[in-house]
Amino acid sequence: NAGVTQTPKFQVLKTGQSMTLQCAQDMNHNSMYWYRQDPGMGLRLIYYSASEGTTDKGEVPNGYNVSRLNKREFSLRLESAAPSQTSVYFCASRALSPGRPRNTEAFFGQGTRLTVV
Amino acid sequence: QQPVQSPQAVILREGEDAVINCSSSKALYSVHWYRQKHGEAPVFLMILLKGGEQKGHEKISASFNEKKQQSSLYLTASQLSYSGTYFCGTAMIYNNNDMRFGAGTRLTVKP
Numbered sequence A: 001n002a003g004v005t006q007t008p009k010f011q012v013l014k015t016g017q018s019m020t021l022q023c024a025q026d027m028n029h030n031s032m033y034w035y036r037q038d039p040g041m042g043l044r045l046i047y048y049s050a051s052e053g054t055t056d057k058g059e060v061p062n063g064y065n066v067s068r069l070n071k072r073e074f075s076l077r078l079e080s081a082a083p084s085q086t087s088v089y090f091c092a093s094r095a096l097s098p099g100r101p102r103n104t105e106a107f108f109g110q111g112t113r114l115t116v117v
Numbered sequence B: 001q002q003p004v005q006s007p008q009a010v011i012l013r014e015g016e017d018a019v020i021n022c023s024s025s026k027a028l029y030s031v032h033w034y035r036q037k038h039g040e041a042p043v044f045l046m047i048l049l050k051g052g053e054q055k056g057h058e059k060i061s062a063s064f065n066e067k068k069q070q071s072s073l074y075l076t077a078s079q080l081s082y083s084g085t086y087f088c089g090t091a092m093i094y095n096n097n098d099m100r101f102g103a104g105t106r107l108t109v110k111p
Helices: none
Strands: A005-006 A008-014 A018-023 A029-038 A042-049 A064-068 A074-078 A087-094 A112-116 B002-008 B008-011 B016-022 B029-035 B043-049 B054-056 B058-066 B070-075 B084-092 B100-101 B106-110
Touching: A005 A087, A008 A018, A018 A029, A018 A087, A018 B106, A029 A064, A029 A074, A042 A064, A042 A074, A042 B002, A042 B084, A042 B100, A074 A087, A087 B002, B008 B016, B016 B084, B029 B058, B029 B070, B043 B058, B070 B084
Parallel strands: A008 A112, B008 B106
Antiparallel strands: A005 A018, A018 A074, A029 A042, A029 A087, A064 A074, A087 A112, B002 B016, B016 B070, B029 B043, B029 B084, B043 B054, B058 B070, B084 B100, B084 B106
């Protein structure tokens, strides 16, 4: 079982460059998330997707866009990277849907360490 | 809407107990607890639900005060393996999909 897979694991960008972080889960989960983790700030929600075709903003969405390509995949795009976006990015998924117990935990990918210079 | 955790850091000796607190200003449906080791992804420990149901870890317990929107994680007879950063995650009643995490509590257990 792969669980939640993120690519790449490491990336260095120059200011102004763009890139897409990829996330895929094989657990048939409906809900998917992107968080960023900075020292002393914990995990902050960037965007989430409750189901295929829907996305919603979290706490810190500025500078990011997302796409829920299908049920398995949820990508995060930085259109014009800034040094303030240097962080570790985590993708997560949960099984939430009508008719299922609404008490399921989130599973996290291994993270993408992004440095913007 | 990010939940507030306290304390920020705890240092224990093996066998000692610790309590980590989490509070929210919003009405909660569930509280989730995770532990993260350095350089790794957060790992699930426990969920507490509105209404009292919980499931989780055999040596770690937690409580959820629905009236105060507060949760506490209890680590008893701590082991070296308990070291890491603990995060609480909260999902609101009005939107269970929106899950936010606190800033974390760094726990260090020394021999």
